[in-house]
Amino acid sequence: xxxxxNVALLVGAVLVALVGLxxxxxxxxxxxxxxxxDAARKLREPGxxxxxxxxxxxxxxxxxxxxxxxxxxxxxxxxxxxxxxLGVPLGMVxxxxxxxxxxxxxxxxxxLVFAFPALLLAVMLGAVYGAGTLTAxxxxxxxxxxxxxxxTRAATLQVMVTDYILAARAAGRRRPAIAxxxxxxxxxxxLIVQASVSFAIAILAEAALSFLGFGTRPPTPSWGRMLxxxxxxxxxxxxxxxxxxxxxxxxxxxxxxxxxxxxDYLDPRLRRIREQAEPPAxxxxx
Amino acid sequence: MLSVxxxxxxxxxAELVHQVSFAIAPGERVGxxxxxxxGKSLTALSxxxxxxxxxxxxxxxxxxxxxxxxxxxxxxxxLRGRELSMVFQEPMTALNPLMRIGAQVAEVMTLHGRSSPExxxxxxxxxxxxxxxxxxxxxxxxxxxxxxxxxxxxxxxxxxxxxxxxxICDExxxxxxxxxxxxxxxxxxxxxxxxxxxxxxxxxxxxVCERVLVMYGGRVVESGPIREVFTRPRHRxxxxxxxxxxxxxxxxxxxxxxxxxxPAGHFPDGCVFRNRCPQATTACEQVPALTGDGHAHACWxxxx
Numbered sequence: 001x002x003x004x005x006n007v008a009l010l011v012g013a014v015l016v017a018l019v020g021l022x023x024x025x026x027x028x029x030x031x032x033x034x035x036x037x038d039a040a041r042k043l044r045e046p047g048x049x050x051x052x053x054x055x056x057x058x059x060x061x062x063x064x065x066x067x068x069x070x071x072x073x074x075x076x077x078x079x080x081x082x083x084x085x086l087g088v089p090l091g092m093v094x095x096x097x098x099x100x101x102x103x104x105x106x107x108x109x110x111x112l113v114f115a116f117p118a119l120l121l122a123v124m125l126g127a128v129y130g131a132g133t134l135t136a137x138x139x140x141x142x143x144x145x146x147x148x149x150x151x152t153r154a155a156t157l158q159v160m161v162t163d164y165i166l167a168a169r170a171a172g173r174r175r176p177a178i179a180x181x182x183x184x185x186x187x188x189x190x191l192i193v194q195a196s197v198s199f200a201i202a203i204l205a206e207a208a209l210s211f212l213g214f215g216t217r218p219p220t221p222s223w224g225r226m227l228x229x230x231x232x233x234x235x236x237x238x239x240x241x242x243x244x245x246x247x248x249x250x251x252x253x254x255x256x257x258x259x260x261x262x263x264d265y266l267d268p269r270l271r272r273i274r275e276q277a278e279p280p281a282x283x284x285x286x
Numbered sequence: 287m288l289s290v291x292x293x294x295x296x297x298x299x300a301e302l303v304h305q306v307s308f309a310i311a312p313g314e315r316v317g318x319x320x321x322x323x324x325g326k327s328l329t330a331l332s333x334x335x336x337x338x339x340x341x342x343x344x345x346x347x348x349x350x351x352x353x354x355x356x357x358x359x360x361x362x363x364x365l366r367g368r369e370l371s372m373v374f375q376e377p378m379t380a381l382n383p384l385m386r387i388g389a390q391v392a393e394v395m396t397l398h399g400r401s402s403p404e405x406x407x408x409x410x411x412x413x414x415x416x417x418x419x420x421x422x423x424x425x426x427x428x429x430x431x432x433x434x435x436x437x438x439x440x441x442x443x444x445x446x447x448x449x450x451x452x453x454i455c456d457e458x459x460x461x462x463x464x465x466x467x468x469x470x471x472x473x474x475x476x477x478x479x480x481x482x483x484x485x486x487x488x489x490x491x492x493x494v495c496e497r498v499l500v501m502y503g504g505r506v507v508e509s510g511p512i513r514e515v516f517t518r519p520r521h522r523x524x525x526x527x528x529x530x531x532x533x534x535x536x537x538x539x540x541x542x543x544x545x546x547x548x549p550a551g552h553f554p555d556g557c558v559f560r561n562r563c564p565q566a567t568t569a570c571e572q573v574p575a576l577t578g579d580g581h582a583h584a585c586w587x588x589x590x
Contacts, residue, residue, distance in 0.1 A: 163380040168498035171394040
């Protein structure tokens with residue numbers, strides 16, 4: 001693998017880094033106040049300090065995009081965090097006791113949640129607890145738990161049949177210790193890939209929810225709401241929809257490519273093939 | 287020290303190991319031989335309490351005062367790795383690929399109550415004791431940086447870490463080169479406190495063990511001092527095994543045991559070997575008992 005550049009990984013990492021950079025810089029500096037409404041700048045064309053122009057309220061589009069990146073990452077991190085914190089332990093329990101009733105219970109409830117559309121859950125939670133970024137994040141996070149639980153369980157099952165787990169048990173290690181010391185590190189590569197892909201899905205979901213008015217509340221800038229606000233001007237001023245749309249597309253593409261690239265890089269099967277390509281230490285003799 | 291009596295292992299309806307009994311005295315090295323599917327690995331795993339799910343063991347096995355079979359796993363956990371430990375067949379996969387060697391050797395000691403600096407010092411010591419070159423470098427290495435023979439030495443170091451009373455080796459040299467194999471066997475024979483050595487390689491068992499148990503179809507069919515069993519086999523299966531492993535002059539056919547090992551649960555009733563035995567008669571429809579002091583066999587028509 002060394003010496004050959006993984007293009008997907010590289011492009012994905014660059015795109016994700018760009019989003020991250022925009023989000024971090026927006027804390028210290030934006031060209032203009034992204035929430036400042038100014039009728040004089042209404043629908044101002046790009047140029048003259050307004051790199052991408054201004055929207056129908058006179059807010060600077062570029063500044064809004066930068067702060068929107070913050071919202072996007074915030075939602076992604078919290079949603080994936082919730083999904084991982086709940087899904088990984090559940091998946092590991094299910095994977096380490098594959099024939100137990102607890103495993104059955106976890107996986108069937110998992111299937112139940114899996115069958116429930118994430119957006120519907122978010123709209124429902126929004127209707128009950130009030131729409132907002134937090135509600136959206138929790139809904140997206142909970143809806144992503146089954147994906148994490150499944151991937152974790154599958155990876156755990158693979159690790160549990162290896163000899164080093166048997167050896168750890170033979171050495172007298174207890175289950176929780178085996179889980180933390182031996183299973184978790186060995187499934188982490190798959191979890192990183194899953195996190196990356198889930199992040200992309202969470203970004204899309206947040207954009208969709210904000211577009212529907214169930215996500216980030218005004219005045220906090222959000223790419224999804226920028227799209228919604230530009231909707232009526234789609235034919236007169238298409239650039240207002242173009243930039244947030246492009247930002248969403250590139251961020252999602254970035255995280256998906258990153259996930260794909262990481263999968264190629266970290267996949268245990270590929271890793272095993274690479275290991276076997278090394279000079280075999282000792283041939284089998286019968 | 288270790289006494290096994292009437293050990294039976296079953297999965298669902300099939301009986302995989304039937305009424306196996308043997309004993310190992312302190313310092314004694316006992317071999318367990320038999321071909322694939324004869325139940326030798328299951329016998330070892332049931333002593334460790336590591337049988338796969340859905341497979342259960344009954345009978346009694348005692349290490350000193352402690353019961354090993356038929357007790358909840360929680361009660362034998364503190365024995366594993368301390369009183370009895372095991373070296374597995376595949377050195378390539380038996381080490382956690384993401385942990386440094388030293389940490390894995392030290393872990394088994396901290397687990398059973400040693401302080402961590404003490405465990406580290408002793409781990410280094412153990413790596414030297416299993417004759418690994420440059421223990422300090424190995425201590426910091428990851429498993430993929432070692433050869434198969436080196437990894438198996440590490441496994442042995444882990445198994446010996448807590449000075450167990452009994453060491454179980456499940457085909458520890460099968461995956462190694464012949465030259466490495468020889469060094470490994472000498473090392474095991476030297477450091478093992480008491481040994482249960484599982485293999486299908488007759489030459490290996492002859493070089494390491496003092497006493498041997500021959501298993502076929504989940505039963506012990508012959509047992510005794512290695513020299514006697516190998517020079518004067520009584521059971522027809524042992525006889526066939528030995529004939530098949532002898533060097534024969536070029537141009538002559540290699541003697542074999544006719545037929546194949548039946549799948550688990552499909553061995554004939556009576557003597558398990560009778561469908562492959564050239565001497566089989568109707569008497570063999572009855573189960574032969576393992577008889578004889580010292581050198582015992584379970585056969586109706588023993589050789590000589």
